[in-house]
Amino acid sequence: DAKTTQPPSMDCAEGRAANLPCNHSTISGNEYVYWYRQIHSQGPQYIIHGLKNNETNEMASLIITEDRKSSTLILPHATLRDTAVYYCTPGRINDYKLSFGAGTTVTVRA
């Protein structure tokens, strides 16, 4: 299974875009990249996933590099409620087990 590397923490100004990087250089061809977040004292929440194309939904955008070795989650207009730990995790389409590492603690400041 692919290993992921994320910065331990980052700050973002309210209203600005937050760009969260994730390195997954060992990802295999049949592994998607999933992003979750965990707001303090709550259960994790699914955000978005992708294979090789860029994806966008109502919560965020996901940019995956052409070689698929890294990706960036973009929160276009960060709000204070986006303060959370963000997890990047690979997942196989024929599997159902995810691996949640330490993630990136994102603090959005007013």
Place this chain on the structure above:
Amino acid sequence: NAGVTQTPKFRVLKTGQSMTLLCAQDMNHEYMYWYRQDPGMGLRLIHYSVGEGTTAKGEVPDGYNVSRLKKQNFLLGLESAAPSQTSVYFCASSKPSGVTKNIQYFGAGTRLSVL
């Protein structure tokens, strides 16, 4: 729509006591999971189930047992609690098809302290 509900929300046990954590989901999901989360760490998979009557070990199964007698419920048992099992426990569920297998829906967690 309640989603994934965990009971209890908090519990304090003495070493050696037993307890069962209940997870219930109303989304008709086939797959269910139990994770534990220790301070400053990510989630670690304890056990999971791919359907009623089936269970499998995850990354850290020792000291825990599980049962899935009904599709909507997944029980996590601690037969003889130890201080090392002090943690926050999360239950999750997901659909069985394609990429949605890995879109997991989580409960609010059970905070367990073992003294």
